[in-house]
Amino acid sequence: MLAKRIIPCLDVRNGRVVKGVNFDGIKDVSSPIDLAKFYNQSGADELVFYDITASYENRSLFTDVLKTVASEIFIPLTVGGGINTLEDFDRVLKCGADKVSVNSGAIKNPALIGEAAKKYGDQCVVLSMDIKRVDGKFHIFSTGGRVDTGIDALQWAVNGEQSGAGELVVNSIDTDGVKNGFDLELLAEIQSRVKIPVIASGGAGKKEDFLELFKAGVADAGLAASVFHFKEINIKELKEYLKANEIEMRV
Amino acid sequence: MIAIVDYGCGNLYSLQCSLNFLNLETVVTNDPEIIKSADKIILPGVGAFGDAVKLLNNSGLAEVVKKEAAKGKYILGICLGMQLLFEKSFEYGEHTGLGLIKGEVCPLSDDIKSDIKIPHMGWNSLCINDITDPIFKYTKNGDYVYYVHSFYAKNCDEALLAYSDYEVTVPGLVKNKNVYGAQFHPEKSGDVGLNLLKAFAELEDN
Numbered sequence: 001m002l003a004k005r006i007i008p009c010l011d012v013r014n015g016r017v018v019k020g021v022n023f024d025g026i027k028d029v030s031s032p033i034d035l036a037k038f039y040n041q042s043g044a045d046e047l048v049f050y051d052i053t054a055s056y057e058n059r060s061l062f063t064d065v066l067k068t069v070a071s072e073i074f075i076p077l078t079v080g081g082g083i084n085t086l087e088d089f090d091r092v093l094k095c096g097a098d099k100v101s102v103n104s105g106a107i108k109n110p111a112l113i114g115e116a117a118k119k120y121g122d123q124c125v126v127l128s129m130d131i132k133r134v135d136g137k138f139h140i141f142s143t144g145g146r147v148d149t150g151i152d153a154l155q156w157a158v159n160g161e162q163s164g165a166g167e168l169v170v171n172s173i174d175t176d177g178v179k180n181g182f183d184l185e186l187l188a189e190i191q192s193r194v195k196i197p198v199i200a201s202g203g204a205g206k207k208e209d210f211l212e213l214f215k216a217g218v219a220d221a222g223l224a225a226s227v228f229h230f231k232e233i234n235i236k237e238l239k240e241y242l243k244a245n246e247i248e249m250r251v
Numbered sequence: 252m253i254a255i256v257d258y259g260c261g262n263l264y265s266l267q268c269s270l271n272f273l274n275l276e277t278v279v280t281n282d283p284e285i286i287k288s289a290d291k292i293i294l295p296g297v298g299a300f301g302d303a304v305k306l307l308n309n310s311g312l313a314e315v316v317k318k319e320a321a322k323g324k325y326i327l328g329i330c331l332g333m334q335l336l337f338e339k340s341f342e343y344g345e346h347t348g349l350g351l352i353k354g355e356v357c358p359l360s361d362d363i364k365s366d367i368k369i370p371h372m373g374w375n376s377l378c379i380n381d382i383t384d385p386i387f388k389y390t391k392n393g394d395y396v397y398y399v400h401s402f403y404a405k406n407c408d409e410a411l412l413a414y415s416d417y418e419v420t421v422p423g424l425v426k427n428k429n430v431y432g433a434q435f436h437p438e439k440s441g442d443v444g445l446n447l448l449k450a451f452a453e454l455e456d457n
Binding site: 001002003005040045070071072074075076093094095096098121122123166167195196197220221250 | 262264265268269271272297298366367368369370371372373374375376395397399416417438439440441442444445
């Protein structure tokens with residue numbers, strides 16, 4: 001059967017990874033290429049690169065990184081950050097991305113999902129959502145999770161699927177950074193409404209959090225950044241642990 | 252030299268990178284003469300069957316690939332390129348394929364009855380029927396490969412080298428003599444995928 005996926009996310013600014021501590025066997029932890037190789041060898045099922053480059057001029061640094069990673073690492077690569085137009089899709093797909101993640105770009109222009117899905121295929125379009133509880137309801141937040149759009153998140157997920165998104169990243173602002181587990185309540189609400197794969201993000205602090213996520217059956221993949229970058233969780237050990245606990249894993 | 256047939260369907264960057272990584276000489280081409288002079292041919296593809304087969308036919312490349320296959324040249328179809336090798340497809344209508352492998356391509360949604368997800372996307376393990384086939388020189392039963400597809404090959408038991416289980420039997424690798432097809436993406440399947448590409452490149456003429 002299909003394995004559950006473990007996905008590290010790398011934030012890249014001006015061609016460098018933003019956070020990370022020393023890893024055995026890597027000289028330069030802020031080199032996206034070295035870190036990507038390390039994660040690949042550890043058994044990461046996919047890599048997400050998030051472009052947080054502030055200026056437009058430095059975008060080429062990001063695509064250079066992407067090209068190098070794609071020429072040396074042969075697992076699926078997802079790219080997000082600054083994706084607002086079909087030209088942005090084109091730019092990163094040509095450099096080796098397999099999937100493109102849209103977040104604020106889809107809020108500004110909801111038609112973007114459908115247009116991209118039509119041009120590049122559903123499998124290529126990932127809708128990434130930053131979600132927070134507001135008065136007992138789930139709202140979509142924009143601009144890196146700072147602005148409440150007032151959009152109902154559960155409906156937004158359904159609309160995204162109908163428009164042609166092939167996958168959803170559900171990032172819970174409420175659990176993000178707390179390291180006390182994924183937002184199972186939110187994930188269950190989303191999972192019950194869509195048929196496309198759901199990637200859980202926000203809240204992973206220990207191996208048990210991933211086990212709880214997959215046992216609950218509310219996500220197809222678990223995504224995290226800092227717990228991997230700061231070596232709090234080793235991906236290889238995590239996958240072996242999950243497999244030993246009867247979660248289907250590629251190990 | 253391996254010719255990657257470029258008929259306008261999909262992004263060939265990763266595929267070419269993976270072959271270059273293996274130090275294999277490749278050329279991405281739509282030139283019939285180059286395809287004819289190549290040692291082996293890879294037929295890639297992402298997108299819709301109907302559009303792809305039209306592009307292949309209109310460019311004359313379908314005939315070129317069929318002729319080279321008949322001469323005994325090794326061919327590997329990947330993903331949609333694999334599906335194109337079959338006799339026909341029922342992806343949005345009915346389309347005639349290259350007919351190099353017996354079988355047909357049907358929607359997964361016709362046969363999957365539970366609520367498991369379509370597309371079949373992610374890493375699934377390979378159950379190998381015939382481990383003695385040289386394409387598996389570096390591959391083990393149970394190795395994981397990366398799939399992304401909503402349609403799958405059916406009625407192709409004779410050609411079935413390896414499959415994955417996704418409520419239905421999903422043909423992963425198929426073969427008719429010198430013609431191979433992989434439903435998964437070897438260029439995105441990590442070391443397992445690279446090993447399959449390496450074994451394909453090393454296939455020798457009988």
